Amino acid sequence: LDNDINKDKEIILNSSQLNCLKRITGFIEKPLNHNFLLEGVTGSGKTEVYIRCVEKALEKNRTSVILTPEISLVPQLYSMFRKVFKDNCCVYHSGMSESERYEKWLDILSGKCKVIIGTRSALFTPFKNPGIIIIDEFHDTSYKENSGLRYCTIETALKFCKISEIPIVLGSATPSIRIKYRFEKDKNSSILKLEEKIFKDSKxxxxxxxxxxxxxxxxxxxxxxxxxxxxxxxxxxxxxxxxxxxKRGYSKYIICSECGFIPKCENCNLSYTYHSVGNKLKCHHCDKEIIFKKICPQCGSKRVMMLGTGIQKVEEKIRKRFxxxxxxxxxxxxxxxxxxxxxxxxxxxxxxxxxxxxxxxxxxxxxxxxxxxxxxxxxxxxxxxxxxxxxxxxxxxxxxxxxxxxxxxxxxxxxxxxxxxxxxxxxxxxxxxxxxxxxxxxxxxKNLKYPPYSNLVNIIISGRSYEKISKVSYRLAKDIQKIKNYTECEILGPAPSPFSKINNNYRWHILVKSFDINNFISRFTKMFNEFKIEKTARVLIDVDPYWIL
Incomplete structure (x- = not known):
């Protein structure tokens, strides 16, 4: 990536950066497990602190993993680290081809690459002799896997570092409320702050x-x-x-001014988003697309309106003005x-x-x-x-x-x-x-008993038959009510999810606010293993969800 970030001249750290660096590198030296939240305003130089931490780990012949939430941010971060660490530095993420990932996998396994930069999948590469894990913009929702096996990269990394007895740094200008609150109460966690921008002359x-x-x-x-x-x-x-x-797309939805009809996805019962490129209506939940002929499919009127604002419409207006x-x-x-x-x-x-x-x-x-x-x-x-x-x-x-x-x-x-x-x-x-x-x-x-004052468990029941999944939902909620006698929790639902139909599957959910999460999971697992589910129904259990939609 062409950029003017981090020129070759050595950057001198300010007193706040040096203080943070000293606290973190003390645990790299030993090494010992400790959780650091690096709370720095945007432009405060968190990346320079990361680089110096990795330098200390390399001095000890230890491997560092630096995670960023989006593939689009990897080139920028990689260019900054490569200037310092040269061939010790490599990239790993799902946007690479299978052969590229395999090659880097072998380089990491052999110890050739000791500075690994990537998205959440980089955490699962076969690196040896770990020294530090750094997760930048850790508040970002991209760190939660929401398909297949649902896991939180942050929680996984915290557990890994505890087992490996190494420090972890979670960096953000806007930290997760749940994590910040936990770190304030935890003796094995510290909150470090960078409160000044590097370029003080600009405002x-x-x-x-x-x-x-x-x-x-x-x-x-x-x-x-x-x-x-x-x-x-x-x-x-x-x-x-x-x-x-x-908002993606050109317009949030289409409506006929004659009959009021709004085209909706048959699979999800949610309104299509209009995309001017290709003149398409697209569902952003199941990816179904249809060609839009600018005629109401219900009454045949040509008086259709595009309401709401999407990015393509903004782009069109900006290009016209400039x-x-x-x-x-x-x-x-x-x-x-x-x-x-x-x-x-x-x-x-x-x-x-x-x-x-x-x-x-x-x-x-x-x-x-x-x-x-x-x-x-x-x-x-x-x-x-x-x-x-x-x-x-x-x-x-x-x-x-x-x-x-x-x-x-x-x-x-x-x-x-x-x-x-x-x-x-x-x-x-x-x-x-x-x-x-x-x-x-x-x-x-606190008033509503939401995290960090509880742990949420979102139980999503889905299937093609509305009647069957509603029955399963009520039966499951009834059995969860029995657990309530042995563990402190509140149960909301069952009820249709806010997005009640996606990809031809109806969705209900039960939301549990648990005040003793380990006890609840233990009892729920035992109960659920004996619970009989309709063959056409699917139950998904999401602990500490990033969204409850």
């Missing part, structure tokens, strides 16, 4: 555009006049801007091919001015010095999701995407368009105060 201004108070939209009703004027200013200065929107500027888009629809992430980012980096439009991918770890503006177009759509953890997710996304601006010597600005300007999340974000948000969120969760 980042945060600004809210309150959509309730002003008629601030231009004619396209997606991007406000204020945000457009800020983009124009960056273009004139030949700088870079990032526009964040949390025809001579390099505009690139980054979402899962355009990054499925090998090295597509690097191609997109290289085009963005090499061009000046340039505009990057992206979904959550662009909020994660990008370190590009000339980005002086970040615009958040549609964060409000996330507030409607029926999940206890959504406040945490929104705050994390806002803080992370804001951290892409002003990372060099130039000042940056972050503009958020929202109807929720008075909410605690936005107020905490505007003050750049994670502790304010953290303490307020803890109060809410």
């Amino acid at each position: 980042v201004i945060r600004e809210i555009i309150d959509l309730k108070k002003i008629n601030s939209f231009s004619e396209d009703e997606i991007i406000t006049n204020k945000l457009y004027s800020e983009i124009f200013e960056r273009v004139n200065k030949k700088e870079k801007a990032i526009i964040f929107i949390n 025809p001579d500027v390099s505009v690139v888009r980054m979402d899962s629809d355009v990054t499925s091919k090998k090295k597509s992430h690097e191609k997109i980012l290289n085009e963005f980096i090499r061009s000046s001015p340039s505009i990057l439009i992206g979904t959550q991918m662009v909020s994660k770890g990008l370190d590009i010095k000339d980005v002086t503006l970040v615009g958040v177009v549609n964060i409000d759509s996330m507030f409607s999701l029926p999940d206890y953890i959504i406040n945490e997710r929104v705050f994390q996304i806002l803080t992370q995407v804001a951290g892409r601006a002003g990372r060099g010597f130039k000042d940056g600005k972050v503009i958020v368009q929202t109807y929720n300007s008075d909410g605690m999340i936005i107020r905490s974000f505007m003050k750049d105060n994670f502790e304010l948000f953290y303490n307020d969120e803890l109060k809410m969760r």
Whole structure:
């Protein structure tokens, strides 16, 4: 990846970085197990601390594993580490071909590669003589495997390091509330803080555009006049801007203005998302696609409207406004091919001015010095999701995407368009105060007995027959109620899941709040082994789910 990150000249650590480094390397020296949460504001130099920790492990001839949540972030991280560790450094992730992974597997097994950088699968490579595990942006939901065998990379790594008697570092500007709270109470865990940006001369201004108070939209009703004027200013200065929107596709859904019909996926009973590329309607849950003829399939009317805003619509508007500027888009629809992430980012980096439009991918770890503006177009759509953890997710996304601006010597600005300007999340974000948000969120969760004051177990029952899975759900809930007499817990449900039908399977769920998780799992396992399940039903048990949708 072409970038100006981490030039060859040696970087001198500041006092906060040196203090964190001293605490961590003490446990690499011995070696002993200890859990470190490295809580550093965006641009505070966490990566430099990681590199020095790996240097210490290499001095002891020990292997280091550094994990990042997305394949798109691997090239950037690898380029930084390779400058220091040369051929000792290798990459491992699922985006590589089978032959490439096999080759690296052998290099790791032989001990040729002692610095392994990758996504969660890199944790399961056959490295020997481990020295330290580092998990960057550990709050990210990508660290949870949500298909097949469900596991949490963070919990797996914590257990591995305990068994191996080595330290682990979990780094983030917006740590998981559950992990932070646990580390505050645990004697074998420490929270280290980096509270200052490396480039102190640059500042980042945060600004809210309150959509309730002003008629601030231009004619396209997606991007406000204020945000457009800020983009124009960056273009004139030949700088870079990032526009964040949390929706793939062109339009959230289609509706017929004659009869009110909304096309829905037959497999999932959820509305299709319109994609302008290929003129398709696509289900983002089962991936079913159909060609859209712009005629209502129910009444035949041509008066169909595209409602809601997707990334393709934002891209179209930006390209129309800035025809001579390099505009690139980054979402899962355009990054499925090998090295597509690097191609997109290289085009963005090499061009000046340039505009990057992206979904959550662009909020994660990008370190590009000339980005002086970040615009958040549609964060409000996330507030409607029926999940206890959504406040945490929104705050994390806002803080992370804001951290892409002003990372060099130039000042940056972050503009958020929202109807929720008075909410605690936005107020905490505007003050750049994670502790304010953290303490307020803890109060809410304590009242409702959500994590970290309990462990959640989400039991999902699915199948083709609605009647059969509802019966299985009620029988299972009745048996779980019997466990309640022997272990402290609360049981919610059974009820249809928020996404009640996916890929032609109906879904019900039972949510358990356990206050003695080991006891509950032990008793539940014994009960479940004797529980008779309909052949057409499937039961999935997710302990500590990242989402309950």
